[in-house]
Amino acid sequence: MEGLTSNAVIRFSDVSKSYGSLLALNDVSFNVEEGEFVVIVGASGCGKSTMLNMIAGFDQPSNGRIEVQGKEHSGVNPQCGMVFQQYALFPWMTVEDNIAFGLKMKGQSKAERRQHAQEFIEMVGLRGFEKAYPKALSGGMRQRVAIARVLANSPSVMLFDEPFAALDAMTRQVLQEELVKIYEQQRKTILFITHSIDEALLLSSRIVVMSARPGRIVQDIQNDLPHPRNAEVQLSERYVELKRHIWGSVQAEVMRSIEGAA
């Protein structure tokens, strides 16, 4: 529908991906517009990570085209910064050096890097921890470093692969709120994978529901909930309606994947 004229940042055209005889993604087409916060939900194993990996250039589609900012990429594309569930911090680097890693790769001088990194250290609330090593940080703080590390590299797209899944509920909530703030400030295009429908509803501007393997898009919903999405919004009729709607199709797909596996 959003035809050829749209300035999509990410464009999937009939993308399929198979690993040997296993078909992970089947004929997926969709666009992500600049500034959208798209949350992808779906049963585990339905190809969500595969989609993100292909956008980042870690993997190539077996069929179809993936364009990022109008171009196909054959290798890893640092314009799509990835935040991993397992943080993937460099344990031998301090918080500051982790955050400045991308800047170092760009050839910035040490002084420039430090100054630049400081901005993001403060953005994610890690002032005072500049010289700490990851081993000394809690899970929530580590994920903050990972987010700042990607932000500092100023990508046009941010990819999140279940980033808060390993955190406790309280920490998760705090980080969700911070992420919304960062999104509102920075207006990055974001793709975010989660298992939690609540997380999807809290964060997204749009929710994509995937089918069981082979993954296809079964629902594509604009999330029109008002901001800030506080307790009041979470008890509103519209919230419950959306949640029921999404839960219905996710549940159907989870059942299908369980039956498929049996």
Added chain:
Amino acid sequence: MRAEPAVRGASSAPPLPRRRGPIAGASKLIISLVSCILIIAVWEGAVRFGFIQPLFLPAPSQIVNRAMLMLEQGTLFGHVIASTWRVMVGFVLASCVAIPLGIFLGTSALSRAIFDPVLSFLRPLPSMSWIPLSLLWFGIGESQKYSIVFMGSFAPSLLYVMEATKGVDPLLVKAAQNLGAKQKDVMLEVILPASLPQIISGLKVMLGIAWTCVISAELVAAREGLGFLIMNGKEYFQTDTVVLGMVLISLTVMATDIVFRALERRILKWKD
């Protein structure tokens, strides 16, 4: 007796067996010291009272006397320094080649396939077996000693480094590439530091091997060094010189190990 918590008495469960705590630092040191003194005393006594012929094993006091004598003559440290220097040169040379090459081989399947036959051939060769060739190639000078240490420790070091690179979490490589790291950056900024703990523990083992290499080289052909000291002692039936040489080897290896450990702690302060 210490008072047990009240609950313990009330519960019907059998009391946990009381575990003896680890021996604390200071008392461990005292125990070790006493044991050391005891061994030396028994040894000294056994020689003094004629249970052991000094020709087969001289008393500790005789060894100390020999050490004092050599100290006065100014030859003692010469031997220690000669051997230590040879170990260091050979070992550093071997590491300087083995670490970059090992990281390169560890990350490139093609180059691994190319080098594998050579490495498989070199690995089982004991350093001693290189002595004749090295004498032929380098004569009996210092470079021959370096080459023995190098040949003895290079192939195993290389294998240690390659093995260490295999243990690197591929997610870290992915994250680095995602942040713009090119192949060279991945090797220098990720693979090297990530495998450094493993590489260092490999090098610690290699340092021991390097000492074995240098001593064997000195036993065969040398004019100074601890291996030479032992061999020379044997020629003149000076068993105290022989044992002194052994004691010095042991002490020097211990000292280098302490230095190495301190270095390791500094380099790996990010480890848990």
